[in-house]
Amino acid sequence: MKAVRIHQFGGPEVLTYEDISDPRPRKDQVLVQVKACSLNHLDVWVRKGLPGVKLPHILGSDIAGEIAEIGEYVTGFNVGQRVLGAPVHFCGHCLKCLAGLQNQCQEFTVLGNAVDGGNCELIAVPAANIIPIPDSLDFNQAASVPLVFVTAWHMLVGLAGVRPGQAVLVLGASSGVGIAAIQIAKLFHCRVITTAGDETKLEKAKALGADHGINHYKQKISDEVRKITNKAGVDIVVEHVGAATWDESVRSLKTAGTLVTCGATTGANVSIDLRHLFARQLRLLGSYMGTMGELHEVLGHVFAGRLKPVVDRTFPLSEIRAAHEYLEKSQMFGKVVVNP
Numbered sequence: 001m002k003a004v005r006i007h008q009f010g011g012p013e014v015l016t017y018e019d020i021s022d023p024r025p026r027k028d029q030v031l032v033q034v035k036a037c038s039l040n041h042l043d044v045w046v047r048k049g050l051p052g053v054k055l056p057h058i059l060g061s062d063i064a065g066e067i068a069e070i071g072e073y074v075t076g077f078n079v080g081q082r083v084l085g086a087p088v089h090f091c092g093h094c095l096k097c098l099a100g101l102q103n104q105c106q107e108f109t110v111l112g113n114a115v116d117g118g119n120c121e122l123i124a125v126p127a128a129n130i131i132p133i134p135d136s137l138d139f140n141q142a143a144s145v146p147l148v149f150v151t152a153w154h155m156l157v158g159l160a161g162v163r164p165g166q167a168v169l170v171l172g173a174s175s176g177v178g179i180a181a182i183q184i185a186k187l188f189h190c191r192v193i194t195t196a197g198d199e200t201k202l203e204k205a206k207a208l209g210a211d212h213g214i215n216h217y218k219q220k221i222s223d224e225v226r227k228i229t230n231k232a233g234v235d236i237v238v239e240h241v242g243a244a245t246w247d248e249s250v251r252s253l254k255t256a257g258t259l260v261t262c263g264a265t266t267g268a269n270v271s272i273d274l275r276h277l278f279a280r281q282l283r284l285l286g287s288y289m290g291t292m293g294e295l296h297e298v299l300g301h302v303f304a305g306r307l308k309p310v311v312d313r314t315f316p317l318s319e320i321r322a323a324h325e326y327l328e329k330s331q332m333f334g335k336v337v338v339n340p
């Protein structure tokens with residue numbers, strides 16, 4: 001089959017489109033003909049080099065496609081069925097997995113991180129990862145959902161415990177997590193404030209339901225949040241930008257507010273004034289992916305049309321280098337998808 005592998009860490013030039021042998025599904029696995037694989041910032045981190053990544057390596061977390069072959073022990077699926085893949089790897093038999101907390105499993109990793117991913121024509125995955133998709137979603141849309149929507153759902157619903165009517169600040173409206181978080185917060189009838197670097201992106205965010213937009217290049221985020229919330233601040237901040245916005249995110253919280261973060265795109269080192277942390281009774285939460293239960297829960301809303309994936313642009317898998325360059329320029333609103 002055709003696949004994109006990296007044989008060394010580095011820039012987009014290390015992405016190599018090449019022929020490798022077809023994977024064989026184990027008896028408990030399903031072989032999927034990949035039709036679409038969406039990119040995430042994780043792809044860039046892994047390409048540049050993360051611990052635990054063995055070379056050569058296949059990137060790509062979010063896949064959608066058709067079932068090509070079904071292992072002997074697997075029931076309930078048909079060859080040719082349209083499916084997406086849960087972008088997670090877990091042992092399935094430890095206490096955490098059995099309790100439904102797969103993202104706390106010691107073996108937990110994201111597809112395409114410490115295990116090979118979906119930048120290829122065929123991938124063998126455990127049956128537990130296979131989820132049928134409705135005809136209303138095309139493959140590019142389906143591949144744009146799992147990682148960012150389960151991440152945003154776990155942050156807002158699983159960890160921050162969002163309640164109807166709260167004020168929520170979502171950083172980075174144009175990112176996959178931002179697009180998912182805006183819609184999930186609106187599903188809970190929240191007042192949503194979001195940020196982006198230009199007016200076009202802010203208009204698109206408002207079309208998704210955001211009530212207020214802040215241009216983070218022209219305006220000071222916490223000042224605008226104070227104005228919008230009549231000095232109160234927000235109940236929840238959805239962070240993933242990191243160093244560039246951290247101080248503003250903390251300042252935007254109301255007393256006893258919750259900041260939940262899942263990323264550090266602009267840098268990982270930030271500081272916190274402990275006097276603010278305790279005196280303002282803030283909650284700072286770290287989030288990583290989500291559970292399989294949460295994935296199924298959020299997919300229910302996507303399949304029903306209440307939450308919508310946003311595809312920005314597609315590239316042939318053979319042009320993966322251009323896709324990475326495009327992703328790193330951050331000009332997109334929504335997901336970048338490659339098609340094998």
Ligand SMILES: [Zn+2]
Pocket residue numbers: 090091092093094095096097098105106107
């Ligand atoms: Zn486990």
